[in-house]
Amino acid sequence: MTEELFRTDHYLKRCEATVTAVDPRGIQLDRTVFYVMGGGQPGDSGTLTLSDGSLVRIADTRKGDGQDEILHIPEAGEALPQPGDKVVAEIDWARRHRHMRIHTSLHLLCAVIPAGVTGGQIGDGKGRLDFDTQDTLDKDAITERVNKLIAEDHAVGVRWITDDELAAKPDLVRTMSVKPPSGQGRVRLLDIEGVDLQPCGGTHVARTGEIGRVVITKIESKGKHNRRVNIAFAE
8 A cells, every 4th residue: 555645745756665566567656645546536647766876767656456556657767676676766746746736726616607617637737527518608708707716815724524524515516427436434625715725635735825816718618518627827
Protein backbone atom coordinates (compact mmCIF):
# COMPACT_ATOMS: atom_id res chain seq x y z
CA MET A 1 0.00 0.00 0.00
CA THR A 2 1.32 3.44 -0.96
CA GLU A 3 0.92 6.33 1.48
CA GLU A 4 -0.84 9.08 -0.50
CA LEU A 5 0.81 12.26 0.76
CA PHE A 6 -0.94 14.34 -1.93
CA ARG A 7 -4.30 13.72 -0.24
CA THR A 8 -3.39 15.71 2.87
CA ASP A 9 -0.99 18.34 1.46
CA HIS A 10 -1.73 19.60 -2.03
CA TYR A 11 1.37 21.79 -1.99
CA LEU A 12 3.90 19.07 -1.16
CA LYS A 13 6.30 18.94 -4.11
CA ARG A 14 8.72 16.19 -3.14
CA CYS A 15 9.27 13.40 -0.64
CA GLU A 16 11.73 10.66 0.22
CA ALA A 17 10.48 7.18 -0.61
CA THR A 18 11.50 3.56 -1.07
CA VAL A 19 10.83 1.54 -4.21
CA THR A 20 8.59 -1.40 -3.30
CA ALA A 21 7.99 -2.97 -6.72
CA VAL A 22 9.01 -2.58 -10.37
CA ASP A 23 7.36 -4.32 -13.33
CA PRO A 24 6.42 -3.49 -16.94
CA ARG A 25 3.40 -1.50 -15.69
CA GLY A 26 5.46 0.96 -13.66
CA ILE A 27 7.24 1.73 -10.39
CA GLN A 28 5.60 1.47 -6.97
CA LEU A 29 6.74 3.42 -3.90
CA ASP A 30 5.94 3.14 -0.21
CA ARG A 31 4.83 6.80 -0.22
CA THR A 32 4.31 9.42 -2.91
CA VAL A 33 3.49 13.04 -3.71
CA PHE A 34 2.40 12.07 -7.25
CA TYR A 35 -1.34 12.50 -7.77
CA VAL A 36 -2.78 9.37 -9.36
CA MET A 37 -5.08 9.94 -12.35
CA GLY A 38 -8.73 9.99 -11.31
CA GLY A 39 -11.85 12.11 -11.06
CA GLY A 40 -11.05 13.80 -14.38
CA GLN A 41 -7.66 15.06 -13.14
CA PRO A 42 -4.52 13.80 -14.95
CA GLY A 43 -1.82 11.92 -13.08
CA ASP A 44 1.31 13.83 -12.14
CA SER A 45 4.59 13.74 -14.03
CA GLY A 46 8.02 14.44 -12.57
CA THR A 47 11.20 12.62 -11.53
CA LEU A 48 12.58 10.02 -9.16
CA THR A 49 16.15 10.80 -8.06
CA LEU A 50 18.20 7.83 -6.88
CA SER A 51 20.91 7.99 -4.21
CA ASP A 52 23.64 8.08 -6.89
CA GLY A 53 22.04 11.18 -8.43
CA SER A 54 20.60 9.46 -11.50
CA LEU A 55 17.07 10.43 -12.60
CA VAL A 56 14.07 8.41 -13.68
CA ARG A 57 11.66 10.63 -15.58
CA ILE A 58 8.02 9.86 -14.78
CA ALA A 59 5.53 10.55 -17.57
CA ASP A 60 2.28 9.66 -15.78
CA THR A 61 0.81 8.24 -12.58
CA ARG A 62 -2.05 5.74 -12.66
CA LYS A 63 -3.87 3.20 -10.54
CA GLY A 64 -2.77 -0.41 -10.74
CA ASP A 65 -4.88 -3.53 -10.65
CA GLY A 66 -5.17 -3.50 -6.87
CA GLN A 67 -7.17 -0.80 -5.09
CA ASP A 68 -4.08 0.52 -3.29
CA GLU A 69 -1.57 0.23 -6.16
CA ILE A 70 -0.12 3.47 -7.56
CA LEU A 71 2.04 3.10 -10.66
CA HIS A 72 4.64 5.75 -11.51
CA ILE A 73 5.01 5.23 -15.25
CA PRO A 74 8.51 6.06 -16.57
CA GLU A 75 9.19 7.68 -19.90
CA ALA A 76 10.20 5.25 -22.65
CA GLY A 77 13.82 4.11 -22.44
CA GLU A 78 14.39 5.14 -18.81
CA ALA A 79 16.67 2.94 -16.68
CA LEU A 80 14.56 1.47 -13.89
CA PRO A 81 15.35 1.39 -10.17
CA GLN A 82 15.29 -1.81 -8.11
CA PRO A 83 13.01 -2.70 -5.20
CA GLY A 84 14.57 -1.36 -2.03
CA ASP A 85 16.19 1.64 -3.72
CA LYS A 86 15.82 4.97 -1.91
CA VAL A 87 14.55 7.82 -4.09
CA VAL A 88 13.41 11.41 -3.89
CA ALA A 89 10.08 11.69 -5.70
CA GLU A 90 9.44 15.18 -7.13
CA ILE A 91 6.47 16.29 -9.21
CA ASP A 92 6.41 18.76 -12.09
CA TRP A 93 5.04 21.45 -9.80
CA ALA A 94 4.21 24.04 -12.49
CA ARG A 95 2.02 21.50 -14.30
CA ARG A 96 0.38 20.26 -11.08
CA HIS A 97 -0.36 23.81 -9.95
CA ARG A 98 -2.13 24.55 -13.24
CA HIS A 99 -4.25 21.43 -12.69
CA MET A 100 -5.07 22.62 -9.16
CA ARG A 101 -6.14 26.06 -10.37
CA ILE A 102 -8.37 24.61 -13.11
CA HIS A 103 -9.85 21.97 -10.79
CA THR A 104 -10.89 24.57 -8.22
CA SER A 105 -12.33 26.76 -10.98
CA LEU A 106 -14.55 23.84 -12.04
CA HIS A 107 -16.00 23.72 -8.53
CA LEU A 108 -16.82 27.41 -8.84
CA LEU A 109 -18.50 26.62 -12.15
CA CYS A 110 -20.66 24.09 -10.28
CA ALA A 111 -21.66 26.82 -7.86
CA VAL A 112 -22.69 29.13 -10.70
CA ILE A 113 -24.64 26.57 -12.76
CA PRO A 114 -27.26 24.79 -10.59
CA ALA A 115 -27.46 21.48 -12.47
CA GLY A 116 -26.16 17.95 -12.15
CA VAL A 117 -22.77 17.16 -13.66
CA THR A 118 -22.63 14.32 -16.19
CA GLY A 119 -18.93 14.47 -17.06
CA GLY A 120 -15.79 16.54 -16.85
CA GLN A 121 -12.12 16.80 -17.63
CA ILE A 122 -9.16 18.77 -16.27
CA GLY A 123 -6.37 19.76 -18.64
CA ASP A 124 -3.25 21.88 -18.58
CA GLY A 125 -4.67 25.40 -18.36
CA LYS A 126 -8.18 24.41 -19.39
CA GLY A 127 -11.06 22.15 -18.41
CA ARG A 128 -14.71 21.37 -19.00
CA LEU A 129 -17.87 20.20 -17.28
CA ASP A 130 -21.00 18.69 -18.81
CA PHE A 131 -24.24 19.80 -17.15
CA ASP A 132 -27.61 18.06 -17.19
CA THR A 133 -29.67 21.06 -18.28
CA GLN A 134 -31.72 22.35 -21.19
CA ASP A 135 -31.23 25.97 -20.16
CA THR A 136 -29.56 28.49 -22.43
CA LEU A 137 -26.22 29.36 -20.82
CA ASP A 138 -24.57 32.74 -21.35
CA LYS A 139 -20.77 32.64 -21.70
CA ASP A 140 -20.18 36.22 -20.63
CA ALA A 141 -22.50 36.05 -17.63
CA ILE A 142 -20.93 32.80 -16.38
CA THR A 143 -17.42 34.19 -16.90
CA GLU A 144 -18.32 37.27 -14.85
CA ARG A 145 -19.83 35.27 -12.00
CA VAL A 146 -16.92 32.80 -11.77
CA ASN A 147 -14.36 35.61 -11.82
CA LYS A 148 -16.29 37.40 -9.08
CA LEU A 149 -15.96 34.31 -6.87
CA ILE A 150 -12.25 34.12 -7.71
CA ALA A 151 -11.71 37.79 -6.83
CA GLU A 152 -13.54 37.34 -3.50
CA ASP A 153 -10.66 35.03 -2.50
CA HIS A 154 -12.70 32.39 -0.66
CA ALA A 155 -10.83 29.89 1.51
CA VAL A 156 -10.64 26.36 0.10
CA GLY A 157 -10.24 23.37 2.40
CA VAL A 158 -10.90 19.69 2.94
CA ARG A 159 -13.13 18.01 5.49
CA TRP A 160 -14.44 14.52 5.98
CA ILE A 161 -17.85 13.01 6.65
CA THR A 162 -18.92 9.44 7.28
CA ASP A 163 -20.55 7.24 4.65
CA ASP A 164 -23.80 7.44 6.63
CA GLU A 165 -23.67 11.26 6.73
CA LEU A 166 -23.21 11.38 2.96
CA ALA A 167 -26.09 8.95 2.44
CA ALA A 168 -28.27 11.28 4.51
CA LYS A 169 -27.25 14.29 2.37
CA PRO A 170 -27.46 13.07 -1.25
CA ASP A 171 -27.66 16.68 -2.51
CA LEU A 172 -23.92 17.01 -1.78
CA VAL A 173 -23.19 14.76 -4.76
CA ARG A 174 -23.26 16.79 -7.97
CA THR A 175 -21.79 14.17 -10.31
CA MET A 176 -24.41 11.97 -11.92
CA SER A 177 -22.15 9.57 -13.86
CA VAL A 178 -19.61 8.83 -11.11
CA LYS A 179 -20.45 8.34 -7.45
CA PRO A 180 -17.91 9.17 -4.73
CA PRO A 181 -16.09 6.16 -3.25
CA SER A 182 -17.75 4.74 -0.17
CA GLY A 183 -17.40 1.66 1.99
CA GLN A 184 -14.24 2.85 3.75
CA GLY A 185 -16.08 4.66 6.53
CA ARG A 186 -15.56 8.25 5.43
CA VAL A 187 -15.71 10.47 2.36
CA ARG A 188 -13.50 13.48 1.56
CA LEU A 189 -15.27 16.79 0.81
CA LEU A 190 -13.86 19.86 -0.93
CA ASP A 191 -15.18 22.95 0.85
CA ILE A 192 -15.02 26.37 -0.82
CA GLU A 193 -16.12 28.49 2.09
CA GLY A 194 -19.64 29.80 1.58
CA VAL A 195 -19.67 28.76 -2.09
CA ASP A 196 -19.48 25.01 -2.78
CA LEU A 197 -19.28 21.75 -0.85
CA GLN A 198 -19.07 18.36 -2.54
CA PRO A 199 -17.10 15.09 -2.53
CA CYS A 200 -13.74 15.35 -4.30
CA GLY A 201 -10.44 13.50 -4.09
CA GLY A 202 -8.42 15.90 -6.27
CA THR A 203 -5.84 18.57 -5.53
CA HIS A 204 -6.82 22.23 -5.14
CA VAL A 205 -5.49 25.69 -4.39
CA ALA A 206 -5.84 27.11 -0.86
CA ARG A 207 -7.86 30.18 -1.86
CA THR A 208 -9.89 31.02 -4.95
CA GLY A 209 -7.81 34.14 -5.62
CA GLU A 210 -4.89 31.87 -6.52
CA ILE A 211 -6.75 30.68 -9.64
CA GLY A 212 -6.39 33.94 -11.56
CA ARG A 213 -8.85 35.20 -14.12
CA VAL A 214 -10.62 32.64 -16.31
CA VAL A 215 -12.85 32.76 -19.35
CA ILE A 216 -15.64 30.53 -20.62
CA THR A 217 -14.29 29.74 -24.09
CA LYS A 218 -17.20 27.74 -25.48
CA ILE A 219 -20.58 26.27 -24.57
CA GLU A 220 -21.64 23.26 -26.62
CA SER A 221 -24.88 21.31 -26.85
CA LYS A 222 -24.13 17.61 -26.43
CA GLY A 223 -27.71 16.42 -26.43
CA LYS A 224 -31.17 17.51 -25.41
CA HIS A 225 -30.22 17.58 -21.72
CA ASN A 226 -26.47 18.20 -21.92
CA ARG A 227 -24.50 21.45 -22.10
CA ARG A 228 -20.70 21.30 -22.17
CA VAL A 229 -19.05 24.36 -20.62
CA ASN A 230 -15.36 24.89 -21.47
CA ILE A 231 -13.17 27.05 -19.23
CA ALA A 232 -9.56 28.25 -19.54
CA PHE A 233 -7.13 30.70 -18.01
CA ALA A 234 -7.65 34.20 -19.37
CA GLU A 235 -3.87 34.70 -19.68
